[in-house]
Amino acid sequence: MLVVLGFLMIATFMGLIMTKRLTPLLALIIVPTVFGLFAGAGLGIGDMVMDSVKDMSSTAALLMFAIIYFGLMIDVGLFDKLVNLIVRATGHDPAKVVVGTMILTALVSLDGDGSTTYIVVTAAMLPVYQRLGLSPVVLTCIAGLTNGALNIVPWGGPTARAAAALHVEATDIFLPMLPSLAAGLVVIFVFAVLLGRSERRRLATADPARWGRGAAVGAGAPGTGTSRSNTPLLTGEGLTDTALDPNRESLRPRLFWFNLALTVAVMVLLVADVVPLPYLFMVASAIALVVNFPKMSDQGKMLASHSSSVIAVVSMVMAAAVLTGILSGTGMVEAMSKWLVEVIPSSMGPYMAVLTGLISIPATFFMSNDAFYFGILPVLTETGAHYGIPAVDMARASITGQPVHMQSPLVPAILLLVSLAGVQLGDHHKKVLWRALVVALVMLVVGVVVGAVGIG
Template identity: 35%
Template sequence: MLALIGVLAILALTAAILSNRASPVAALILIPLAAAIAIGQGAQAPAMMVAGIGKIAPVAAMFVFAILFFGVMTDAGLLDPIVRRILKAVGRRPSRITVGTALLALIIHLDGSGAVCFLVAIPAMRPLYDTLGMDRRILACVASLAAGVNFLPWTGPTVRAASALHIPVLDIFKPMIGVQLAGLAFVFVVSWWLGKREEKRLGLVEAAADGAPTLDIPEHGAEPGLARPGLFWLNLALTLVAMGMLVAGVAPPAVVFMVAFAAALLINYPKVADQRARIDAHARSALLMASVLIAAGAFTGVMGGAGFLKAMADAAVANVHPDSGRHIPFVLSLLAMPLSMVFDPDSFYFGVLPVIAETHARLGGAPVQVAQAALVGQMTAGFPVSPLTPATFLVAGLAGVELSAHQKFAFPFLYGASLVMAVACLLLGLFPL
């Protein structure tokens, strides 16, 4: 009975979110509460919710202050000189332009926002593609590849995986640094190959590397006068120190970003009124995701505390051969990217992933492997072509291509990146052979 109600709760969560009948926050709060009442544990549900929220609080705090920190850095113009240098270097050779597109998208995506990445990178590079007559599908594809492979500790999928399974975010991310490097190598090789193919198609094999048209680079600052070009090197040093401390595990990620944000705010905007304005400017995006994470803590708290996850895992284990359990992470990694076309990130990471992780744990595996398997494709490499994310429509619209044309062209390359990272997980020992 517990397993059946648990499955119905997950199906209800998925249906409510995908059908737009309820926001993720409302569905994550009300559905587990209804499930707990159905099994007579309604009185215990509030305590379960609070316990679940307590477990994800550090991750939510990290996300909020990471968004604020990168928002301030962007407002201060940290990325502007880098963007201009890349645009100047690519010239008029398609193989350089495509690689430059990937590098630009990768750097812009450091703040963890796919929308910001595409809003900056695609309009900045599109004039070059149009001037030379290059296929705009390549622009959309290369930008999607760079953003999709760039899963960082503060990006949505990583944060969701850590929250859903109550695993420290660095325990998931640090072993995957080599995996991500393999994926990025694939991205740049594919970008270069697509550029070389365009050179041949356009008869530009001997194209000069200079003489590129003058391009209008989108301003990063939300309002005039926010840029602090004189503080570029200090801001860059602060960012590198923060990233180094994060990867080295010197302090908890939430603390690193809290301190880095406070320092960035004081350095770039000493006036209290300006500080408040910068916080207000980025509070909406931080609050939206933080509310989802807190609601997800309530969901997983009830699903675990009431015994739903254990019951569903027991039912799954009864139908899985014990020797097959160790292959669950690798199988999931092969399916993760296509699953982006079926599940939105909230319903997958908060509804489906905990059941898979519990099943894997009951068969002797480590839940962190399931989280890592999901990250090689589920709403990472998969998000720029998934019809369930606004980013897909944004990419196609900014690049000026039909949605179906973008999906057909980019899907094989994005899936290829996901498969490369899945194999890298095997070779690096993250998944058992």
Template identity: 40%
Template sequence: MSLLAVVGFSMIIVFMYLLMTKRITAMNALILIPIIVAVGLGFGPSVGKMALNGIKSVAPTAVMIAFAMFYFSIMIDAGMFDPLMKKILQTVKGDPVKVIVGTTILAGLVSLDGDGPTTYIITTTAMMAVHKRLGIRPIILPTVAVMVVGVMNIVPWGGPTGRVMSALQLEASDVFIPLIPCMIAGAAWVLLWSYRLGIQERKRLGITASNANTAQFDALASAEAEMDEEAQKLKRPHLFWVNVIMTVVLMAALVVELMPLNVLFMIGTALASVINYGTNIKVQQDRICHYGQNIMLNVAMVLGAGIFSGIMGETKIIDAMANTLTQSIPPEFGSRIALITALSSLPFDYFLTNDAFYFGIVPLLAKYATNFDISAAEIARASLVAQGCHLLSPLVSSTYVLLGLTGATLDDLTRSALLPSIGTSVVMLVTALVLGIIPF
């Protein structure tokens, strides 16, 4: 094993240990660990350029996240979602089980478009206020959302499947169609986990099916009582339909890709601020300061992820890890290469970008597999089962949209969702093996 490979695998272990034991924040780990490693390897004079290249690659995403959070924070304060929240709360009758399972189903359906940020925006827009008013733990919404989107992320118009099909010159019929039973099994697991979380919240909140209606009205009354005078001043009920139309137009523009997402949200934020608080410059400035703390934290995380991926790529640590993986497989285990690919994709897909994994590592594994009459399509399918936990990676930009909208931290989301998300991948892998979708 080369020095770079040893360093790469060691970085993964150190990063996970520090993150899971709360010894360092994810942002600081993303920035400091790769820089220290690069300097130690003798790349000191080039570290600044490597880091800057990584930052440039994620800068558009950072801008999009910042202004998306600004826009929807304004809409929430203006009261645009209040009627929707009340209607949903009446429908689920104050039952945490129905709320959490419904959140999962909604996120799964919306994510069929293959766009993570849009899915998170719509899901949190519709459900976050309901979760808050019922007193459901804040981490649950991002947990179930990221889990189900991890399953639906395998659709061929999504990122990973499109990349692996391109890298190995395959069609959707070769990769995606055979994986549909695995996706169904993975989705069923996520729904089961959501139901489990709902039962836990029922017990914690002292709500049963019989008193769910009371919980609904208690939640509404509690929220109205807690709304302070300043929050009430920010409501704009007379602009409700103006805000709705503006949001619908913005969402439509996102879907048809009228402009880049970051530009659309910048325009939307400016319009939302002027329309709702345009006659009061002080309120506009106060809103910017109020939202800024949470927004800056998430933007800093994205930029830190850019430094991490930039240094990992330009120091060739990723290439060394890939070569070590293929060269370390004993010939007698060559016939198990599909299973090895599936198992190794869990750590690789977590710590590498989709581009690095599907364009850098998977083709090497596919080439090696030909020695044992295992097709590229089977390797491609095996490489995708780890999508169940890929979205928890600190290098996935869409996850920061979810964190920003829900107020959760990456540390908390990792502790809440990592193990059940690994369970999703295990369920999908077992399904694939049993049905012969990938060879054992």
């Protein structure tokens, strides 16, 4: 009975959010509550949920202050100079422009928000693509791949969800996966170089008179005879009304080096893992606010400007406590895992972590992260536990499918990217999907090789 209720609850939850009958937040609260009562939880359902809320509090704190910190860094202009530096460095060489797109995407992706990343990247790079005649599909491909790989950062959606669903620390999931992330980024870099060179050849073939010289040399805007010094950089109208509006009141150009040093220090401490991440971002956010906005009224205004993002993410984590608490408290997870143990051949048991990584690739493309991490991953993890595979290994394997997931039409950010770039989603998928699959598989294989994803 518990097995039937468990799978029916997951199916109902997934169905409601995939058909957009309910928002994930409401589905996380309502669906498990109803099924928990059917499972006989009674008045004890409240204790189940509150115990789960306590386990998720550190994850919620991490997300809250990481969003505030990186949001502030964008507000004060930390990334503006980096954008201009990349644009200057790429010149008019298609290969350099595409690689510059990857670097910029990687830098801005550190804020953990795909929509913001794509707004910044398209605002900075799309005019360059249009001026040089480069295909905007290349832009969406490289931006989508890079953001997908970096979507596994601790304050990003999947790692936070995996940590919340399995009650493990986000840093325990992420840090051992750094070699996998590095390998994924190397593969994306290779793709960027190859795509850039392909664009260079295409342009030279299509218009030899225009591209016979200068494209790789960066002599000036093609066909104009102008020098690079006369080519306008994207520091004015091209960025207006975007996250990099050069006239926004929050800019603090005199504090650029301080903000850069603070961010580098945060990244170093993050990797060193000497301070709990939630506390690290609490302190960093406080320092950033006090230094950049000394007036208390300005501090309140800046915090309020990021309140919608904070509420959306933190409320989701807290709501997830309802699903995970009831799923485990009623015994559904245990009953479902025992059933899966009987169904899955014993020969596959020791490879449950690898199998989870492979399942995550198509599963997270055809369903939301909420459905996979809160509905399916706990069941797979409980099954893996019977073969001695730690929950944290299952969590690490589960995030390797993110390069593919981020290309899904279920992800609003990718719809924003193709819309801003004027690209058809089908054209984007033709260019990006097989490359995303390669990146995901490389990340999974490297995870196994370095021991982050164990085999029982």
